[in-house]
Amino acid sequence: MNEKVDFHFYAQKDKSLEKTLTVKDFLALGLGTILSTSIFTLPGIVAANYTGPSVVISFIVAAIVAGLVAMNYAEMASSLPFAGSAYSWISVVFGKFWGWIVGWALLAEYLIAVAFVAAGLSSNVQGLISPFGLKLPNSLAFPLGTNGGVVDIIAVIIVAIVTFILFLGDDKSSKVANLLVALKLIAIIVFIVVGATAIKAQNYVPFIPKPHLNANGTTFGGWGGIYAGVSTIFLSYIGFDSIASNSAEAKNPQKTMPRGIIGSLIIGTIFFILVSLVLVGMFKYTNYANNAEPVGWALRQQGHVITATVVQAIAVLGMFTALIAMMMAGSRLIYSFGRDKMLPKQVGKLNKNHLPSVALWIITIVGIVMGGIFPFTFLAQLISSGTLIAFMFVSLAMYPLRKREGKDLPMAPFRAPFYPVFPALGFLGSLAIFWGLDIEAKTYSVVWFIIGVIIYFVYGIKHSHAPIPDEKDAETEQEVK
Template identity: 45%
Template sequence: MSSGGIGRYFKKESLDRYLLKDAQLEKTMDGKDLVMLGVGAVIGTGIFILPGTVAALYSGPGIVLSFILATIVCAFAAMCYAEFSSSIPVAGSAYSYGNIVFGEVIGWILGWALILEYMLAVAAVSTGWSAYFLSFLRGFGISIPKALTGPFDPAHGTYFNLFAIVIVLFVSFIISKGAKTSIAVNNMIVIIKILIIFLFIIVGLFYVRPSNWSPFLPYGTHGVLKGASLVFYAYLGFDVVSASAAEVKNPKKNMPFGIIGTLIICTILYIAVAGVLTGMTSYTKLNVSDPVSFALQLVHQNWAAGIISIGALAGMFTMMVSMIFSSSRLIYSIGRDGLLPKALGKIEKKHRTPQVSLAAVTIVIAIMGGLVSLDRLTQLVNIGTLIAFTFISIGIIPLRKRKDIDNTGGFKVPFYPVLPIVSAGLCIFMLSQLPLDTWIVSSIWFLFGLVIYFTYGSRHSTLNKK
């Protein structure tokens, strides 16, 4: 090995090697596809739930301001991601960026954080999709044996969640057919989802009463800030756009367009839904599991409430497409570098996709979604994402100092270095708001990850074998 001691764990990867390896992936995506991928990940069931429950408990009609504040925090991190993906158009998102600007062990930690984010998020969404689908079937008088409707819990009569497993396998099957096919399916369903959101906004506008917006800040500014910290997590997922950078045509132009475009469209949709929802009915009535459907039923528009449930299914489906697509590219990137078994870093020639990493991701997510109760674990998604956001924000500073990386004509974060530092500070503040038990469980996850790195990853690392 060319360097010994602790220094070898902080060796930095070269951009040229990543570009050479990732050239096997097919470049099929443009800016529109990236926006659709991002909107698919960010707009899930949350848009039909969060604006109502957060307004009822914390923000009142001021929920609109909460979304604006959360957008500002996310926009700072999004701009940092946009510069990275414009400068370093490779697969693996924050994992690969970390390897290049901080060194291998930091890249591994960021990759391990993203594995936590992607896989837990998809497993949790698959169980939500299953619950919605079961209620949809019950509407037609179709019942499924209880044993097949929940995680392994014989005491309560459930053994595995059949539809959670089936939907994960189905999504993975689509993705296995290549980026072009999976993106085409994703784009079509995202358009359906957006049309259903527009349906709610248009129908709801006819029933808005301005008196419902008064008082606008019933819980004061503190309520708006608390609401912002909660709805912030509705935006998590835009970072999946950067994971697909190696499969994008003209990444310098299209990557920033995809990331920032995702944030703008999602912000407009969230604010519009929140404004109409709190205008249709008093915020005090919205602390229910399905506030958007509830508000439509209050004004006797049950037909629209039924369509919203289809929108929720579509929202969860596209989120799973985006997240499974991105997590397969993440695992491929780690296998490409030898930190996980190298078979995971292989590209299948027919569809030019990482089929082995896709299969590995599918098996893990299907087991988690089908057999494990995820209620307490979903908060870990937040910590994994925010750690990645923090490093990517501060990473702009060493990125700008790299002489071997040319970002001429690409996106650059404005107000450098102030904005990246402020972005990192805001992310650290958000991390400080997470509950103690989340920190304890995530610490165990990261310790486990470091054990894998030091016992396997660093010994098989392509970088350290040079």
């Protein structure tokens, strides 16, 4: 029921995927995801709802936990460079059942993240065109049940555009991503430089507000507020996971994966800290409550209307990189399910351009439905849970991985430092953040996992198998249509 998958099985199955991605491409994918909708939205929202100016501390704590896990991801990816990242790794190390549980958690992350980024991008587009007197009717501007909305049409169009880019192939889509990341970094730097001129020291006082309960019962201020902030913003650091999902398409993955994973996390953290400091310094944090585009709003309120327009225009383009990265990663995970027959085998087929076309269509359709219908704040609450579950499993998997490296598994060229302490700290840190998620996020996570377990026992366990490396099974070999 829970047999471990042979390393060579995945190596053979993924050989048809083209090896085109370099360190530069992975840095672009990682930064494109980390510095996505989150950096233009969450610093203001979290400051208003939980932390006040100490939102900076929340980002630092979240980055430390993410950094501990990133070390584990880097070693895993350099030893086991397979599509599906944690799903495939756990299947090799712990067995197919636990691999499916982790993969199912990651699938929730990617599906919701695509919708979340599309919804946030839509809010910024609407903020960008509003100074010109352009306004969509509420029925097309908001998701179902919000301000009279029926469907967020901009979110739907955005997901469709990204799908078109991805069907051009990894090489072309990564070039687009690299260009857009460069533009987005310019937009962030412009905001930091211009916004820094409007900082007022009194907006940082008190840096850690006195704790009290919000109207909805959540904690604001004090270390409890900082802890709540960490759980909310942890979704900002999921970029390195999307890198790992594409490791089967990396050139020299033993070097490119660790550099891409760790490099994108370090650079992303620096920018999050700077943007948070500038944003809460420009205006008192209470001004950012329920504001889905605080960066553009803050610049406009300071009289920098043209700068705000330019920054938001570039930011909107740059946010496409997050969608490219998340949809690439999500489609590779879904492809992996089909590859292993955990889902129908057609899901794991490649088209004539060596792309997982069926998996791409699946994530496109789900992203369009969720991004167009579900509210932005609702989506934000649900992303972190799947990520954190995967992080805990990967941290624990470091121990059996080390025992098998150089024996029945390849020796990882990158070795996570301070073993065995760091993997334990990565697990405990992820568990602590997961515990801090609100009850709604935990409840939906339980429902999602019940569905996943049912699928495994009804379909996956009957159809999947892990043949020996030289087994000739036409149904399980990668086919090019």
